[in-house]
Amino acid sequence: MTEYHIGVDSTDSAELGMCTTYLGALIIEEMEKLPVELSTYPELVRLNPNVPWKTRGNGAVALRFSGRRGQERRMFDTCCEMIEKYSIMEDPQTNPGLVVISGNVPEEFTETYHEALHRLMGTDEIIPLLKEHECLFRGWKNGRGLIGAVSAVGARFDEFTYEAILYRNGEVKDRERLVDPGSVREASRKHPSTFFNVDDRGDLVCIPHSPCPVICGIRGLEPVDTRSALLEVSAGRAERWVLWRTNQHTDVHIVAIDSLKDASPYSSVSLDVVVDSEPSYHGGGHLSIPVRDGSGHTMTAWAYEPTKGFRKELSGLIRGDSIRIWGSVREGGGRFERGINLEKVEVQELEKKRDLVNPRCPLCGGPTESMGKGQGLRCKSCGNREGLEKLPMEVKRKLSPGMIEPPPTAWRHLFRPSSVTPVKELEVAPPFHGLLFEDHQ
Ligand SMILES: [Zn+2]
Structure with missing residues (x-):
């Protein structure tokens, strides 16, 4: 028996549809026609959310198979054909990458995964690695997807969550989803280890409104529960589903730093700071909060309009408040200075x-x-x-010590809300994917 690892990235387009996870689902089905089968959950690997050239959520996929030896060339050729058939090549941001390896995953691939979460990487750092390990690989157009493909193959999750995704046919480009909201609310109630389904007002947050093939994604902490919840969602045109294991909602993109001088552009950081002056609102309803670290470095932290109530709470901060901030570092340039886009804030000590x-x-x-x-x-x-x-x-202060977080609609994929404790122990509970054709024809 041989282990095979396939990494794919950057096949989709924010405006024109597709989703690399959907292509992943199709690849799994094609691979299982060969004498190989999935050896664990398919993995949805989110990478640095701050890269300027991401397609949608900067998510790559890793598919791991075991089976008869000598299959890698056939696997590679089939994946190449499928990437060419399904990728949105006309989108300049779409630059597919494919890596297929057999045997053990090289340690450098895992290092690449960690680096690709925290900084911008170039294909010039990746291609020598692929050649050195004699991997089958191919990049299309500028080949940037190779960075995600290698990172996905190298990904090793210390903590993870699950997302079960229901797909329609990739040809369907409607922004409407034929999902019965009542069935989602009911599934959410019945399966309490799932989250991010419905917001405080009862509106569904697990349904995209893009032209992509995803009908609905149920996130959860237990594989069986997450899969069951998804399969209880009643949706028209559903064709297939996949239960992904993912680094979503783990904060793995965050690096703890001690000083604002270490806040490098395109990274995501957390650190303790003191509010340096009163927060203020700007055009578009964005809130700025000047902050200072223990060694006197200052920077502006931002909470943007789509974070709604998050901004309102933070506007109650005053000079001297001690807080911990989590956010991504925005590079300065033009009329903007370097700043931190806030993902969440912990109020530690309030000034009188x-x-x-x-x-x-x-x-x-x-x-x-x-x-x-x-x-x-x-x-x-x-x-x-x-x-x-x-x-x-x-x-009396309106704020009190504790976490301040944006509403689910403003969460990024890797954002770890205080209500979610990611999983550490792997429980392998197949099936990992399935077809629903017979129900919907
Ligand atoms: Zn008097």
């Missing part, structure tokens, strides 16, 4: 907030009122105007 308030009357103890701008204060009970001045008084 003082506001100037009207004093009590020193003569009678009654409440006082302002008589208008620059007119001083007057006692509302006895009319006294003497010895009255606004006083700084501590006011």
Whole structure:
């Protein structure tokens, strides 16, 4: 028996459809016509969310098979044909990459996976590695997908979650999905280890509105539960499903740093900072929060409009508040300076907030009122105007220590919400994929 690993990346397009996971599903079916079978879950590998040239979620796939020796050339040729047939080559961002190897995964591939989560890589770093290990590989157009393909093959998850995805035919490009929302809500209730199905208002968040072949994706922490929940979703035009094991919602893209000077562009970081001055809103409803680290370096952290209530809560921060921030480092350029796009914030310690308030009357103890701008204060009970001045008084803060997170609609794939504890122990529970043709013809 031989182990085979296939990595594929960058076949889809944000505007024109496709999804590399869908191609993964089709490849699995073709491979199983050969004397090989999936040896574990197909893997959906999310990489650096900050790369400027990503297709949609910067997700590559790794498919691992075991079977009769000597199959790699046939596997490779079939994958090449399928990539050519299905990839959205006309999108300039789509630059497919394919890697097929047999035997053990080289250690350098796993190192590449970790690097590809944290920085921008070039194909010039990848191709020598592929040649050195005598891999079957091919890049289309600029070949950038090879970075994701090698990273996917090299991926080793310390922590992971699952996503069961239902697919329609890749030819269907409607933005509408024929999903019964009641069936999703019911499945979500019945399978509590699933998450990211429905938001606080009961709206479905697990259904894309793009022209891609994904009908619905159910994320979860238990494989059997996640698969069952998906298969209970009632949806028109469903053709196939795959249960992916994935690094989604694990924060594996985050590097803990001590100083803002180590916040390199295109990486994602977490560190403790102090709010340097009051947050303020800008055009488009984006909120900026100037922050300072322990050694005095400063930077601006941003919470964008689509994060909705997240911004509103953060707008309550004041100078001196101690917080921990998680976010991606935005490169400066043009009219923008380098900054951190916030993914979540932990309020650690709140500064005392003082506001100037009207004093009590020193003569009678009654409440006082302002008589208008620059007119001083007057006692509302006895009319006294003497010895009255606004006083700084501590006011109650609206914020309290703890996590502040955006709503699910604003989550990135790798974002780890405090409500999710990713899995560490692998439980292999096939089947990993299936066809639904007979139900829908
Ligand atoms: Zn008075």
